[in-house]
Amino acid sequence: MEKEITVALVGNPNCGKTSLFNALTGLNHKVSNFAGTTVEKKTGETRLSAGVKAQIIDLPGTYSLYPKSADELVTYEILRNKAESNYPDLVIFIADASNLKRNLLLYSQVADLGVPIILCLNMMDVAERKGIRYDLKLLEKELGVPIFSINARKQEGIDNIKSALLNDKLRLTAQYYNLDHVNAQMLDEVCKATDKRNKYAALQFAINASSLLSEKAHRIIQIFEKYSFDTRKFQEEEILARYQIIDGTVRNARLKNTGQLKNSLTHKIDEILTHRYWGIAIFLVLLLLVFQAMFSWSSYPMDFVEYIFGLLSNYIETQMPKGILNDLLVQGILAGLSGVMIFLPQIIILFLFIAILEDIGYMARVGFMMDRIMRPFGMNGKSIVPLISGMACAVPSIMASRNIENKKERLITILVTPLMSCSARLPVYTLLIGMLIPDTAKWGPFNVHGLVLMVMYLIGFAAAILSDWIFKFFIKQKQKNYFIMELPSYKMPVFSNLMITLYEKTGAFVWGAGKIIVAVSVVLWVLASTGPQDNIAKVERKFLPTISNDTLPKYIREEAKLQMNAQKLEASYAGEFGKMIEPTIRPLGFDWKIGIALLTSLAAREVFVGTMSTIYSVNDEGGEETFSNIKTKMQAEINSQTGKPSYSLATILSLMIFYAFALQCMSTIAVVKKETHSNKWPIIQFLYMTVLAYASSFFVFTIFS
Amino acid sequence: MNLTELKFGQKAIIESVTDEALSLKLFEMGLLPGETIMLENVAPFGDPIAVLLSESKICLRLKDAASVQIKPIN
Numbered sequence: 001m002e003k004e005i006t007v008a009l010v011g012n013p014n015c016g017k018t019s020l021f022n023a024l025t026g027l028n029h030k031v032s033n034f035a036g037t038t039v040e041k042k043t044g045e046t047r048l049s050a051g052v053k054a055q056i057i058d059l060p061g062t063y064s065l066y067p068k069s070a071d072e073l074v075t076y077e078i079l080r081n082k083a084e085s086n087y088p089d090l091v092i093f094i095a096d097a098s099n100l101k102r103n104l105l106l107y108s109q110v111a112d113l114g115v116p117i118i119l120c121l122n123m124m125d126v127a128e129r130k131g132i133r134y135d136l137k138l139l140e141k142e143l144g145v146p147i148f149s150i151n152a153r154k155q156e157g158i159d160n161i162k163s164a165l166l167n168d169k170l171r172l173t174a175q176y177y178n179l180d181h182v183n184a185q186m187l188d189e190v191c192k193a194t195d196k197r198n199k200y201a202a203l204q205f206a207i208n209a210s211s212l213l214s215e216k217a218h219r220i221i222q223i224f225e226k227y228s229f230d231t232r233k234f235q236e237e238e239i240l241a242r243y244q245i246i247d248g249t250v251r252n253a254r255l256k257n258t259g260q261l262k263n264s265l266t267h268k269i270d271e272i273l274t275h276r277y278w279g280i281a282i283f284l285v286l287l288l289l290v291f292q293a294m295f296s297w298s299s300y301p302m303d304f305v306e307y308i309f310g311l312l313s314n315y316i317e318t319q320m321p322k323g324i325l326n327d328l329l330v331q332g333i334l335a336g337l338s339g340v341m342i343f344l345p346q347i348i349i350l351f352l353f354i355a356i357l358e359d360i361g362y363m364a365r366v367g368f369m370m371d372r373i374m375r376p377f378g379m380n381g382k383s384i385v386p387l388i389s390g391m392a393c394a395v396p397s398i399m400a401s402r403n404i405e406n407k408k409e410r411l412i413t414i415l416v417t418p419l420m421s422c423s424a425r426l427p428v429y430t431l432l433i434g435m436l437i438p439d440t441a442k443w444g445p446f447n448v449h450g451l452v453l454m455v456m457y458l459i460g461f462a463a464a465i466l467s468d469w470i471f472k473f474f475i476k477q478k479q480k481n482y483f484i485m486e487l488p489s490y491k492m493p494v495f496s497n498l499m500i501t502l503y504e505k506t507g508a509f510v511w512g513a514g515k516i517i518v519a520v521s522v523v524l525w526v527l528a529s530t531g532p533q534d535n536i537a538k539v540e541r542k543f544l545p546t547i548s549n550d551t552l553p554k555y556i557r558e559e560a561k562l563q564m565n566a567q568k569l570e571a572s573y574a575g576e577f578g579k580m581i582e583p584t585i586r587p588l589g590f591d592w593k594i595g596i597a598l599l600t601s602l603a604a605r606e607v608f609v610g611t612m613s614t615i616y617s618v619n620d621e622g623g624e625e626t627f628s629n630i631k632t633k634m635q636a637e638i639n640s641q642t643g644k645p646s647y648s649l650a651t652i653l654s655l656m657i658f659y660a661f662a663l664q665c666m667s668t669i670a671v672v673k674k675e676t677h678s679n680k681w682p683i684i685q686f687l688y689m690t691v692l693a694y695a696s697s698f699f700v701f702t703i704f705s
Numbered sequence: 706m707n708l709t710e711l712k713f714g715q716k717a718i719i720e721s722v723t724d725e726a727l728s729l730k731l732f733e734m735g736l737l738p739g740e741t742i743m744l745e746n747v748a749p750f751g752d753p754i755a756v757l758l759s760e761s762k763i764c765l766r767l768k769d770a771a772s773v774q775i776k777p778i779n
Binding site: 063064066068098099100101102105130232235236239240243266267270271274275276277279280368369371372373381405480482483484485486487488489 | 725726727728729730731732733734735737738745746747748749750751752753755757759760761762763764765766769
């Protein structure tokens with residue numbers, strides 16, 4: 001029988017916890033919800049020996065067990081309840097050795113809960129550079145806990161931890177802070193009210209319950225009032241007393257210390273990157289470089305993906321028996337998938353840059369620089385991280401807003417993050433920009449595509465900021481707001497960490513988008529190739545004599561075929577649907593074909609391109625150009641009523657603005673519902689973004705036409 | 706004097722945090738009485754500021770820094 005133990009990783013933010021998690025579990029991990037809750041957990045498996053596996057839970061970084069933000073709450077919730085199935089058998093506490101005192105504050109709190117714990121000292125090299133070294137044997141003795149020295153980023157010392165996890169003798173518990181000064185009778189009552197035997201765990205839980213107003217709060221507040229117990233004062237005394245104990249321990253075990261506060265390399269880098277005048281300019285240049293890279297590096301891989309899909313569809317088309325299944329696979333699913341997967345290289349480049357900026361510690365600096373700008377709009381420097389990573393995908397970004405302490409600032413950040421142009425809009429923008437401007441256009445050293453794209457991102461950002469400003473007046477605020485954030489020292493990016501992040505993020509995109517696209521493509525293909533009554537057959541009967549008449553010149557027959565395909569689509573169910581909504585979108589300059597794409601991309605924006613591919617490929621039945629550029633096809637299309645191109649400048653711009661503002665993403669709606677614990681906010685968000693999109697598109701179309 | 710009056714390169718000892726709502730958060734982050742503090746960077750527009758503590762670097766707004774009482778070291 002295989003044995004499995006549950007191990008939780010706990011530590012301050014930026015202590016190297018994720019690096020250790022990656023080193024322990026590799027790609028063998030997943031993100032899921034704790035059973036029956038909306039709290040998300042990141043777990044991974046690692047094999048310790050032939051008969052023992054460890055389930056590793058990565059908990060969000062926190063500074064104390066008195067949670068002040070939503071992510072700190074997650075960690076607290078796991079550690080507070082022994083009866084919970086995810087309660088760890090053992091905690092691995094990761095401490096940044098270069099910042100030991102503050103890290104040990106949380107360590108001592110967790111240890112006092114009575115959970116078995118081992119201590120890992122990470123970043124010893126950084127500490128050495130600061131002139132700090134510890135006598136680990138002495139520290140181990142003073143703290144009474146097994147200590148392991150690791151370098152998580154270089155994956156050093158990991159095997160020692162694994163064998164420590166197997167050693168039951170290492171399950172020590174220590175007690176650091178004693179509660180002798182607290183009224184013993186009150187402690188008894190608190191223990192009874194909270195069902196806990198460990199006095200510190202009981203009191204700590206009671207204090208949090210009274211401030212979070214969670215379960216049992218009423219009873220606990222009564223007890224505190226009876227003994228006139230001041231929770232804030234207690235916490236302050238607790239923190240200071242713990243620091244005092246830690247200070248003594250750390251001082252004894254410290255071998256070498258220059259004892260001087262001095263400017264480090266990080267300071268020198270910050271002098272440049274967060275410069276009073278140049279800091280923001282440097283940030284904008286960095287962004288511009290990212291967009292340029294997205295275009296100039298991605299063309300070969302994009303051609304490659306297109307080539308692969310071409311081969312695949314050719315293979316299926318020729319090897320499989322002709323018939324409905326063949327048509328469905330090639331013209332429905334593959335056409336839809338290829339339309340979006342072609343953009344994978346650009347999405348990977350964007351994800352990679354954002355991961356690098358986070359990994360080296362630059363993102364925190366952007367928050368530092370932008371706080372003053374964000375403040376008047378009801379946000380906070382910490383909001384910038386969700387907003388910037390919102391350029392990759394709104395879903396993880398909305399979850400990244402959990403470290404914003406103030407509830408109103410967090411809510412506003414969540415509401416506007418989907419206005420940031422995410423990678424799902426990228427395929428739509430790229431296609432539409434490509435129809436306006438040739439790929440090769442340059443403006444000085446810059447690719448014009450990249451510049452226009454950056455303008456689209458800036459429009460998204462401006463809309464986000466302005467919406468914030470409006471929301472600020474509608475959302476009530478009681479909580480104190482502040483911006484206190486650590487600026488971690490700069491680190492070199494670690495290749496394996498970046499690759500794991502990239503794998504997770506792009507994996508989520510491919511599967512998430514892939515599933516929706518396949519489903520939508522199938523439905524769409526069916527709707528586009530069947531129609532009410534025998535309308536489609538009628539169209540065929542009308543044109544077939546001309547097409548099959550060998551005596552007519554070739555161009556007339558080709559022309560007839562195009563006409564037939566267009567009319568067939570119009571006669572199909574999809575065409576009927578599109579026509580049904582056409583009156584509502586005509587003021588925006590959209591025809592019924594765009595209407596179909598708008599409907600199908602309600603679930604996910606990138607489906608727009610897939611839909612266009614499917615529509616135009618169904619149109620092109622049997623031809624060799626199934627995968628030829630849909631851009632060219634759209635450009636070539638002539639509106640049968642006006643005789644002008646269907647995609648005029650005004651229509652394209654209006655379409656781009658619509659996609660910039662509309663909330664066409666099921667995943668975002670789901671995550672907002674989860675993070676706000678309400679139905680109200682996702683509904684408000686969907687409505688305000690739809691109104692914004694419709695009004696702005698109408699405005700743009702009217703001006704340009 | 707308070708933290709907003711600290712000049713670049715000048716060191717000081719933290720004496721107290723007068724804002725009760727902030728003190729817990731600041732203490733947890735390592736900004737607590739008795740620690741040495743130094744001004745390191747100022748963001749564009751002069752606010753917020755980044756300060757160096759003995760082991761870490763944190764940033765905070767001027768309005769919050771005003772509640773941190775310090776004594777300069779000569």
